[in-house]
Amino acid sequence: MFKKGILISFLAMLSITTFVFAMGDNLVHADKPNYIISTDATYPPFDFQDKNNQYVGIDQDILKEISKRENFTYTLKPMSFNSAAQLVSNGQADGIIAGMVITEERKAVYDHSTPYYKTGVAWIVKKDSKIKSLKDLKGKTVALKTGTAASEYGKSLQAKYGFNVKYFNDTDTMYNDVAVGNSAATFEDMPVIQYAIKNGVKLKVMNADNPGNAGWYGFFVKKGENKALLSAFNRGFAAIKKDGTYDKIVAKYLGANQSTFTGAKKDNFSVLGILKANKSAFLKGLWQTIMLTFLGIILASIWGVVLGVMGVSQNKFVRGVSTTIIYIFRGLPLMVLAFFIYIGLPGVIGAKIPAFTAGVLTLVLNEGAYTGAFVRGGFEAVEVGQMEAARSLGLPYRTAMRRVIMPQGLKIMVPSFINQFIITLKDTSILSAIGLLELTQTGSLIVARNSQGFRVWAIVAIMYLIIITLLTWFSNWAQKKLQ
Amino acid sequence: MSEAQVKVHVDKVNKSYGENHVLRDISLDIAENEVVVMIGPSGSGKSTFLRMLNQLETPDNGTIIVDGYDISDKNTDINKVRENIGMVFQNFNLFNNYTVLENIMLAPVELKKLDKVAAEKKARELLETVGLSDKADMPVSSLSGGQKQRIAIARALAMTPDIMLFDEPTSALDPEMVGDVLDVMKNLAESGMTMIIVTHEMGFAKQVADRVVFFESGKIQESGTPDQVFDAPKNERLQEFLSKVTHA
Numbered sequence: 250m251f252k253k254g255i256l257i258s259f260l261a262m263l264s265i266t267t268f269v270f271a272m273g274d275n276l277v278h279a280d281k282p283n284y285i286i287s288t289d290a291t292y293p294p295f296d297f298q299d300k301n302n303q304y305v306g307i308d309q310d311i312l313k314e315i316s317k318r319e320n321f322t323y324t325l326k327p328m329s330f331n332s333a334a335q336l337v338s339n340g341q342a343d344g345i346i347a348g349m350v351i352t353e354e355r356k357a358v359y360d361h362s363t364p365y366y367k368t369g370v371a372w373i374v375k376k377d378s379k380i381k382s383l384k385d386l387k388g389k390t391v392a393l394k395t396g397t398a399a400s401e402y403g404k405s406l407q408a409k410y411g412f413n414v415k416y417f418n419d420t421d422t423m424y425n426d427v428a429v430g431n432s433a434a435t436f437e438d439m440p441v442i443q444y445a446i447k448n449g450v451k452l453k454v455m456n457a458d459n460p461g462n463a464g465w466y467g468f469f470v471k472k473g474e475n476k477a478l479l480s481a482f483n484r485g486f487a488a489i490k491k492d493g494t495y496d497k498i499v500a501k502y503l504g505a506n507q508s509t510f511t512g513a514k515k516d517n518f519s520v521l522g523i524l525k526a527n528k529s530a531f532l533k534g535l536w537q538t539i540m541l542t543f544l545g546i547i548l549a550s551i552w553g554v555v556l557g558v559m560g561v562s563q564n565k566f567v568r569g570v571s572t573t574i575i576y577i578f579r580g581l582p583l584m585v586l587a588f589f590i591y592i593g594l595p596g597v598i599g600a601k602i603p604a605f606t607a608g609v610l611t612l613v614l615n616e617g618a619y620t621g622a623f624v625r626g627g628f629e630a631v632e633v634g635q636m637e638a639a640r641s642l643g644l645p646y647r648t649a650m651r652r653v654i655m656p657q658g659l660k661i662m663v664p665s666f667i668n669q670f671i672i673t674l675k676d677t678s679i680l681s682a683i684g685l686l687e688l689t690q691t692g693s694l695i696v697a698r699n700s701q702g703f704r705v706w707a708i709v710a711i712m713y714l715i716i717i718t719l720l721t722w723f724s725n726w727a728q729k730k731l732q
Numbered sequence: 733m734s735e736a737q738v739k740v741h742v743d744k745v746n747k748s749y750g751e752n753h754v755l756r757d758i759s760l761d762i763a764e765n766e767v768v769v770m771i772g773p774s775g776s777g778k779s780t781f782l783r784m785l786n787q788l789e790t791p792d793n794g795t796i797i798v799d800g801y802d803i804s805d806k807n808t809d810i811n812k813v814r815e816n817i818g819m820v821f822q823n824f825n826l827f828n829n830y831t832v833l834e835n836i837m838l839a840p841v842e843l844k845k846l847d848k849v850a851a852e853k854k855a856r857e858l859l860e861t862v863g864l865s866d867k868a869d870m871p872v873s874s875l876s877g878g879q880k881q882r883i884a885i886a887r888a889l890a891m892t893p894d895i896m897l898f899d900e901p902t903s904a905l906d907p908e909m910v911g912d913v914l915d916v917m918k919n920l921a922e923s924g925m926t927m928i929i930v931t932h933e934m935g936f937a938k939q940v941a942d943r944v945v946f947f948e949s950g951k952i953q954e955s956g957t958p959d960q961v962f963d964a965p966k967n968e969r970l971q972e973f974l975s976k977v978t979h980a
Contacts, residue, residue, distance in 0.1 A: 642887070643816075
């Protein structure tokens, strides 16, 4: 009965929190259709956050204009490009606008809109690089962004020019790898890199007049689905093209200088300025990290104790279940698990899983497995004589566990729990991969806009240290109380 | 010995750990109020035998009937049987997460034998019997070995058992502590408790035992009154064992 009670309360808590946090995502307007549109979180000038933490860019302005004219609303899901695309292909999102090139391969999986922007691939080196032609890349490393058409193009040249490839998940980190000299070159869509260089990224384009693999950007939906959305996009696009709105949007971003979107120099070139300009974004990110950590710690601890208790059960089958669960979820990298739950699972179960729920579930399964392992170890570390003495008095196994073994075992485990809490906090940063706007993702977005990697990451690092310090203090205080 | 008086009936019990055959065809009957002391060299199987009497070990085959319950039968509710068999361990095994008083009260309260008030009253009486009334609210870690063992005896007695098992109760004690524990056991024996004791305290065995059983190589080699066993041992191995023990 005892174990069952824990399990039920655990599931209840999970569903309540899921519900509460899913609410914000699903404010549906009854009169208009609402679509979930995924996008790349860091792809200026097409998709990025401005100084007010609003998603802007050529794609975003086009989408906003079209939604107004075609009378639909949408919920934007910004994340890494690859995840954003998969979200559509598995039905978690209805459409994607993310500077996505129309290719033959994509046509097999998606239906695309009228092409809306002509692009080509640039190859790019460090500003003061001595590399003159693609031939000079032989034996060197080239940075590519996973899943993009530009990276496909780069990859297609690999055999011919004999370079090595290193993959990145976001544009900014990829640029930076080239700018600091770790990678010799990168491939990127022409307008994207031109905008970045204009905004101070220390790179240069080697083929401005001769873009490779020229192609067109399109808006995509899953093949055979969301026909209404696709035709609305096409109608709306034709309208904004006709009345000049489209040209204005493009001119607005390609002709812009940095301060238009990223704020004044003083806001970006000092730690205080960055903090002030992004106060609300940092606070939101911090809050999200704290909520993830808090729920992650509580639910993973409960789940871990359940696994630990099962792990020392008298029943061989129950022990086996616990061992297997711990083995699987301790063995899976956190990011793989997050992708599996958020991107993989919905395609199979046919229901959408909000990112926050997926994040919490990932933490609970992963941290819970670690917790389960040390909880079982803690119970096993209690002298065998304690159990024998309890049983010899006539206490049933469960009573002996509950009154004698568990209290002693839990005391042994306190340092492991504190350790696991800190790990859980740090692991929340990995959930930025599924687009959760926690502290790390907040940092990525700000850096994507203002290219102030050192200052922004220093701020983020200090914020983590502060929470970890508070968490450690609290844990030590609790530990003292327990002893 | 009539049937009604038999508290423990063991018939042809065997136990092996892998290749190691620790008990070979052991049969033994113990009567109510009897004090049986089991002696023998380390590894002779006497502790394993004792632990079988409350199923801390299970026999490979054979029959064990304790207090009228066949505990070699899987359908017997072993917890019920154990309520009436107290056990005292070499390493005390007091519950580290409770105070002295809580250690004694835990089982009677959890098993609803007594309510809290009655259990506390009884626990305090038992503490007085073992001479440790002043330790009631101490954590067990603050006690000496001898004190711990007397608390362990009180804890077992709190369930008002019919039978008490002692597994080398003084082996882990400093010499000066042994006397106090043996005194408590002596009083218990005099009160008529059925006791089965594994010990190396030969003097105590002589004084208290109704019967002494000598284990060697997983077999009962000889058993009899203390006079028979200690003063006129017939078995060669017993003679050898006794000469070693008395020289030590």
